[in-house]
Amino acid sequence: MMSVLPYLVAVWIFLTGCYGIVTSRNLIHAVGCLAVCQSATYVLLLAVGYRDGGTAPVFSDVEPGSRPVVDPVVQALALTDVVVGATVTALLLALVIQVSKRHGTVDPDELSELRG
Amino acid sequence: MNHLLPLLVAAPLLGAALLVAGGRRLPRAVAEPVGCVVSAGTAALAIVLLLNSSPPLVEWVGGWAPKDGESVGIVLVGDGPGLGMAALASLLTLAALVYSWRYFDEPPRRHAGSFPALMLLFQTGMCGFAVAGDLFDAFVFFELMSVVAYALTGHRVEEAKAVQGALTFGVVNSLGAYAMLLGIALLYARTGELAMVKIGRGLDAHGGPDALTLAAFVLVLTGLLVKAAAVPFHFWLPDAHAVAPTPVCMLLSGVLVEMGAYGVWRVYGTVFDGPGGIPAADVERALVVLGVLTGLVGAVMCWYQRHIKRLLAYSTVAHMGLFVIGIGSLTPEADDGTALYILGHAGVKAALFACTGILLDRYGSVDEHALYGRARSLRGVAVLFVLGALGLAGLPPFGTGLGKAVTEEAVGGPLSVVFVVVSAVTAGAVLRVAAHVFLGAGPEPRDVSAYETTGIREEPETRHRLSRVPDTMTVVPALLLAGSLAVGAVPGVARLVGHAVSEAGSGGAFTSPHWTPAGVLLGLLSTVLALGLAALAVSRPEPFGEQPWTEPLRRLQSGHIGDYVAWTLAGATLLGALALPGILS
Structure with missing residues (x-):
């Protein structure tokens, strides 16, 4: 059960974020929810690389091979993912600022310029 | 010849960096030719590589070649379709840059280099995605080209429609990309590999497809099909393409969405087509x-x-x-x-x-x-x-x-x-x-429909008409x-x-x-x-x-981010349902 839990948590976080965007009444909130969806990828990546009894894959004070370490590859992936996420969130928030200036609202229900 | 593959990514990236760094001092008459020259050089390189791509080129970046069949390096694969897409993307970028020569008479104040720099970054992302041989790398380039595309779509930040379209584009596509990353993580969990070919072999070695394979397939394809604008993932595309500057539209419609289709072909053909796949x-x-x-x-x-x-x-x-x-x-x-x-x-x-x-x-x-x-x-x-x-x-x-x-x-x-x-x-x-x-x-x-987007009173993209x-x-x-x-x-x-x-x-x-x-x-x-x-x-x-029966279809295109995300989830479910029989038998 405990081994499945992190995966279920990842799915839960992803769907929570999606629910947040779908029902959002504020674009800043929607961009925040998108970041929540992304957190699911961090949880999943770290869960994939976890080993029982493993420590951080830093060999400055641990003799290589002396004790198990968690998978460093997924940690590198998660780091890259963080960078990607920061870029996306920053750009989208900048666009929200412009939406607020040009439309005078950040409520997605009130944006009606593009439809049909 | 294969050592030249990383240059497809490095050359436009370097050009973009130069333009951003020197953009404040460069006059427009210098910045744009630099953009065109770098873009054209990359296009020429892509074409030369394309003509030499039989047998396919393989390059392990930075010399991290596999030892005993194992590697943690990044692999680039230059085969015909990949280099063909890179060449197409480069040629269209060049065409768009030349087309915009007299365009945007008012670039962002005091920064003439920003538009050509963004176009070169866009080219970098597309070339990188086209030649990526490992899935995570493909995801990173996929996100790079997407993020630049959002920025280019919203380039005219004074336009109300443009920023709304860019935001919709950004939220829906990023959500798709995160779904793709979840799928990649599942594939890594199953096989311990990131290179596409080796993931495919790992899946085959594991035996027949099961729920995890299906979940990974659906998640990865969701990301790619959002980019490829397949129904019901398509809602972002009209909103983004209608508002982007024209040279950007040329690239978005001409090659960016096609990259999604190329990704589906590549991922299915190398990862999921074996006995362990779908x-x-x-x-x-x-x-x-x-x-x-x-x-x-x-x-x-x-x-x-x-x-x-x-x-x-x-x-x-x-x-x-x-x-x-x-x-x-x-x-x-x-x-x-x-x-x-x-x-x-x-x-x-x-x-x-x-x-x-x-x-x-x-x-x-x-x-x-x-x-x-x-x-x-x-x-x-x-x-x-x-x-x-x-x-x-x-x-x-x-x-x-x-x-x-x-x-x-x-x-x-x-x-x-x-x-x-x-x-x-x-x-x-x-x-x-x-x-x-x-x-x-x-x-x-005559105007009949109340529920539609008109194209009246659009701002010309040049300073004067x-x-x-x-x-x-x-x-x-x-x-x-x-x-x-x-x-x-x-x-x-x-x-x-x-x-x-x-x-x-x-x-x-x-x-x-x-x-x-x-x-x-x-x-x-x-x-x-x-x-x-x-x-x-x-x-x-x-x-x-206008016919009454099209009214419900038009109402679906509501311009509302929440609706589009809900459709994306529904589409992923539909995709899973359509592929489900494969793991039941």
Whole structure:
């Protein structure tokens, strides 16, 4: 059960974020929810690389091979993912600022310029 | 030769960095030529590599070559289709940069380098995605090209529509990319590999497909199909393409969404096509169903648009449906046909957007009704626009016609009817626009629908309305149309494309796509149908105007981010349901 839990948590976080965007009444909130969806990828990546009894894959004070370490590859992936996420969130928030200036609202229900 | 592969990514990236760093001091007359030179150099490199891509080039970046078959390095694969997409992306970037030579007379104040730098970054992302040999790398480049595309879409930050469209584009596509990353993590969990070929082998070694394989398949394909704008993942595309600056539209419609289709082909062909992947029958069912839906929805919505850019965007959606059908039928001939179709379509669609940009900058409008009869004096542009529309219909010997004919023959039967109908309706809509705008034919169109996006009062993208059209803005669409024509008319091109695609595809059987009498007749049939539809729509507007049954379909395109995300989730569920039988048996 405990081994499945992190995966279920990842799915839960992803769907929570999606629910947040779908029902959002504020674009800043929607961009925040998108970041929540992304957190699911961090949880999943770290869960994939976890080993029982493993420590951080830093060999400055641990003799290589002396004790198990968690998978460093997924940690590198998660780091890259963080960078990607920061870029996306920053750009989208900048666009929200412009939406607020040009439309005078950040409520997605009130944006009606593009439809049909 | 394979050591040159990383340069495809490094060269435009370096160019972009230089332009950003020096952009404040550089005058516009220096920044833009630098952008063009770097872009052209990369295009030349892609073409040279493409001509040497048999057998496929493989490069382990930084010399991290595998030891005993194991590697943690990053692998780039330069085979025909990958380098072909990189070359197409580079050539279109160059075309867009040349087209925008006299464009954006007011770039961001005191920073002339920002637009060409963004275009070069866009090129970097697309080239990187095209040659990425490992899935995580593909994801990173996928995100890079997406983020730059959001920024370029919202480049005119003073425009209300532009920022809204860019935001929608950003949220929906990023969500898709995160779904893709979840799928990649699941594949890594199962196989411990990131290189696509090795993931495929790992899945096969594990045995038959199970729930995890299906989940990974659905998640990865969701990300790629969002980019490929397959129904019901497509809602972002019309909103983004209608508002992006015209040179950016040329790239978005010409090659960015096609990258999604290329990704589906690449990922299925290298990761999921073995005995441990998803069975072919289920992938075929899923992709063909989504493709047919996409084609029909795109064609109907295209017909009822009056905003010309939005109309062209829906025609891109409709054609993406045809490409997805072609890829989904999983035969080598259909792959060849789709590759040719994508090449031909890129030239035609970019040329049509370029002509629309001229209308926008000349008349300050991209609305079919508002422009009625106003562009009578632009004879040259009218000829290009009509040629583009005929190319869209698949008139022989355009590349679109050859691609359509080869794919139709490969998919056969009822599906080829979808090809004829979709190309005829979308081309008919474009021809109707041409008749209204350039000829002032028929009665003046009246406004009937309350629920639609008009193209009135759009800001021209140049500082002043153009009094005469600069040569660059007419030469570029002419060259793009000539390129599209060459794909179909020069016999060697089709043979090269066929050879490259079959060498990289899993089939291994060499095919040589060529014109057949049936293909020529079907192309002519689509063209005649398109001309007929346009003539009827112009002469008798009533029966071809707004219909009550299209109202629900139009209401779905609500411009609301929440709705689009809900549809994305529904689409992922549909994809899973369509592929589910594969893991039950």
